[in-house]
Amino acid sequence: MSAPERAYAHIRERLFDGTYAGGMMLSEGEIAESLAMSRTPVHEALLRCEFEGHVRLYPKRGALVLPVSAKEIQEVLVTRGLIEVYAVEQAGASGALGPGLLEMVDAQAALLAEGEDDKFSAADDDFHRRIVVATGNSLLTKAYALARDVPLRVGNSNLRNDPGRAEQVIAEHRAIAQAIADRDPAAARAAVEAHLDHAMQSLLRAI
Amino acid sequence: MSAPERAYAHIRERLFDGTYAGGMMLSEGEIAESLAMSRTPVHEALLRCEFEGHVRLYPKRGALVLPVSAKEIQEVLVTRGLIEVYAVEQAGASGALGPGLLEMVDAQAALLAEGEDDKFSAADDDFHRRIVVATGNSLLTKAYALARDVPLRVGNSNLRNDPGRAEQVIAEHRAIAQAIADRDPAAARAAVEAHLDHAMQSLLRAI
DNA sequence: TGCGGACAACTTGCATGGAAGATGAGCGGA
DNA sequence: TCCGCTCATCTTCCATGCAAGTTGTCCGCA
Secondary structure, eight states: OOHHHHHHHHHHHHHHHTSSOTTOEEOHHHHHHHTTSOHHHHHHHHHHHHHTTSEEEETTTEEEEOOOOHHHHHHHHHHHHHHHHHHHHHHHHHOTTHHHHHHHHHHHHHHHHTTOHHHHHHHHHHHHHHHHHTTOOHHHHHHHHHTTHHHHHHHHHHHHHSTTHHHHHHHHHHHHHHHHHTTOHHHHHHHHHHHHHHHHHHHHHHO | OOHHHHHHHHHHHHHHHTSSOTTOEEOHHHHHHHTTSOHHHHHHHHHHHHHTTSEEEETTTEEEEOOOOHHHHHHHHHHHHHHHHHHHHHHHHHOTTHHHHHHHHHHHHHHHHTTOHHHHHHHHHHHHHHHHHTTOOHHHHHHHHHTTHHHHHHHHHHHHHSTTHHHHHHHHHHHHHHHHHTTOHHHHHHHHHHHHHHHHHHHHHHO
């Protein structure tokens, strides 16, 4: 892995686990030192994080970690709604994706039973991503990626603090996967809209 | 303007006017020299262009300018369709945006009459952007930006080579603006879908 | 006490250079 | 003729260093 990639992964990890919390000021030099690399690759990684909306770079001052706002959560879920509804309507028409999704839901239930919270979050993310990828539209997939990080920044603590939410997520995922397997686009659309609506409420409670 | 911004603007200009054509290999060093700056800021600009899908960086080799493919054009217009339909349905419900848009269409007609092709392209772009910005959803606006550049790379030559297309664009823009002013979301949706469909056909003919 | 200026300690911006990977030309041998 | 090897030349990668902007502190003065 190249130095900028390592720096990027390092920063994201800390954005998602809360080490880099909203309002914090990050210094290229410090991060570079802790990764035993120079500031150049760290700077590249921070530029990318800025593009993705996680930090804001102030010239000659440093990188401010942006807090996740309620408005941002709403924007993210509206955007995801647009993209995911389109994706499940497509997938629901063909039905090819359905069985694979149902297996993913089973795997999520297993992770939850084992208490693997982080892996559960990742599996949640994969599930949604898989649906969008199935459209075969790489631009849409890229646009969607912009809307996936915010829930991850809020989500890990969120799931632990919202009792019963994880079980609810699994039930809602199963409804989506079943509707797709049944080739029922209208049901798939309704299931996605309900799921995202509940997700928004849970995330808003978390901040 | 900072050095990386200058480099980025320089490269985009050449991507859009065709100087950097698909298949070309760009060298950081050459660009840096022609801009009288070092390679560092040029590298940053190329990274951004890569993220936006215009070039692909090959380690230790250089930056390949990616040609615009038919698949990409289709992806772009599907994505724009999703976002713009949502935006005009919102705008069409309130009607507040309508009058401003009609003025923009008049301005476009004036630019066309004066033969200002480049400004016409920019005005076209602004018109669509304005509708999306009106949603007030900054994430959606950012996602939309990813889908705006491709038509610009094809578009300038396209408009000149597709006789009557510019007049058609103006008529279609007027239909969209009028539907929004009339607070008629269904008509607005239909007008946007027709416009994007025609745009796709024109762009596909151009490559 | 409250204000203003100097300065020290931080930060990044970006130019530069050495290291090293990728490529293609040209040569030697089968 | 054709294959494979060597090597010159191209490229980027990223460490480093200097220049310069920003900030907060501290001191002197009213």
